[in-house]
Every structure is written in C-alpha cells, then in structure tokens.
Amino acid sequence: MALVEILRGLSVTARNMLRRPVTTQYPEQKKPTSPRYHGRHLLNRYEDGLEKCIGCELCAWACPADAIFVQGADNSPTARYSPGERYAIDYQISYARCIFCGLCIEACPTRALTMTTEYELARPSREALVFTKEMLLAPLQNGVKPPPHTDEEVRARGINYYGGPQATPVLASAEAARSNEEHPGTARRSH
Ligand code: SF4
Numbered sequence: 001m002a003l004v005e006i007l008r009g010l011s012v013t014a015r016n017m018l019r020r021p022v023t024t025q026y027p028e029q030k031k032p033t034s035p036r037y038h039g040r041h042l043l044n045r046y047e048d049g050l051e052k053c054i055g056c057e058l059c060a061w062a063c064p065a066d067a068i069f070v071q072g073a074d075n076s077p078t079a080r081y082s083p084g085e086r087y088a089i090d091y092q093i094s095y096a097r098c099i100f101c102g103l104c105i106e107a108c109p110t111r112a113l114t115m116t117t118e119y120e121l122a123r124p125s126r127e128a129l130v131f132t133k134e135m136l137l138a139p140l141q142n143g144v145k146p147p148p149h150t151d152e153e154v155r156a157r158g159i160n161y162y163g164g165p166q167a168t169p170v171l172a173s174a175e176a177a178r179s180n181e182e183h184p185g186t187a188r189r190s191h
C-alpha cells in the first residue's frame with residue numbers, strides 16, 4: 001500500500017520534470033498584472049490641474065492599517081488647490097503599513113484617491129516607505145498651471161467639477177461659508 005502511494009507521488013514529480021520551466025526573469029522581464037491589481041496609490045487632479053482631494057480624511061479613517069495621514073486646510077479665493085472648501089495641505093501613505101486592501105479608495109468621495117498597478121515599492125528604509133503628497137500627486141498635463149489658482153480663474157473655466165444639474169460650481173471659500181453660517185444670505189458667492 002505504502003509503495004503505491006510512493007509511486008503515485010513520484011509520478012507527480014516525473015510529470016513535472018517534463019514540463020517547460022515557468023521561471024520569469026524578473027526584473028528584466030515583467031509580467032503584466034491584472035488590470036484591477038492594487039498597487040501604488042495616485043492622488044488625481046482635474047484637467048485644469050486642481051486637486052481632487054478635499055482633505056476630508058475619510059480615506060485615513062477607513063484604513064485598517066493606519067497607513068494614511070491627511071491634514072486638511074482651507075482654500076481661499078486667491079489660493080485654491082481643490083474645488084471644495086478644503087484641500088489636503090499634507091498627505092502621506094506609509095507603505096510599511098499598507099496592506100493594499102483598497103478600502104481607502106472605496107471611501108474617497110471625490111475619486112481623488114485611486115490605485116495603480118505599480119508594485120515595485122521596495123525601499124531601503126522605513127522612512128523611504130512613507131510616500132509624500134508630492135510623490136503621490138498625478139503629474140500636471142502639458143501647459144497646465146499648478147495650483148494654487150484664484151477663484152476668478154476657476155470660475156472663468158465654467159467646469160462642473162461634481163456633476164449634476166449645476167453647470168458652474170459654487171466655489172464659496174471656507175471663510176465665506178463660515179460668514180454665511182453666522183450671517184445667512186450675506187456670504188459672497190464666487191459665481
Ligand atoms: S489600501 Fe488599505 S491598508 Fe493601504 S492605505 Fe488603503 S485602506 Fe490603508
């Protein structure tokens with residue numbers, strides 16, 4: 001009985017000895033990942049260069065590994081980084097902690113945060129595994145002015161950033177929104 005089991009086991013070895021090797025010569029040869037592979041994160045921009053991130057921290061709260069740090073700040077009429085009231089003045093992801101679960105991108109309300117298929121994230125130290133906002137931000141397209149923009153510039157473009165029936169976004173700054181809460185109807189709208 002034992003001999004039969006041994007022969008059965010050896011037959012597996014013999015079968016695989018005849019197969020072609022499947023060794024991939026990485027890194028010279030890279031196999032394409034699945035299109036939905038969870039790799040390095042990307043902080044996206046709108047076409048006009050404004051950042052999609054509104055500094056809401058939902059991604060950080062959703063992260064089970066506490067890998068994301070976000071610090072929000074107010075946009076102002078003369079210095080606007082995102083179409084919302086706020087933007088992320090600081091944004092970091094630690095790839096020493098990230099488990100690539102994708103919960104952060106599910107939580108993001110503006111699709112600011114997405115994941116690419118880039119998987120070569122090994123770094124020589126824990127410090128180097130902390131990716132800063134500058135490292136994570138999508139590059140600007142040719143000829144696009146980097147933020148900050150003024151409300152006047154943004155309004156002139158007439159872009160509907162958030163979809164829906166409204167053609168032009170209401171770009172009330174946080175300061176104007178607060179003033180409107182304190183004195184309803186007096187806030188200066190920027191459109
Ligand atoms: S992929 Fe998962 S672990 Fe990584 S930052 Fe996003 S929520 Fe956190």
Ligand code: SF4
Binds near residue numbers: 053054057088107112
């Ligand atoms: S990436 Fe998305 S969820 Fe995270 S702070 Fe920015 S807007 Fe909010």
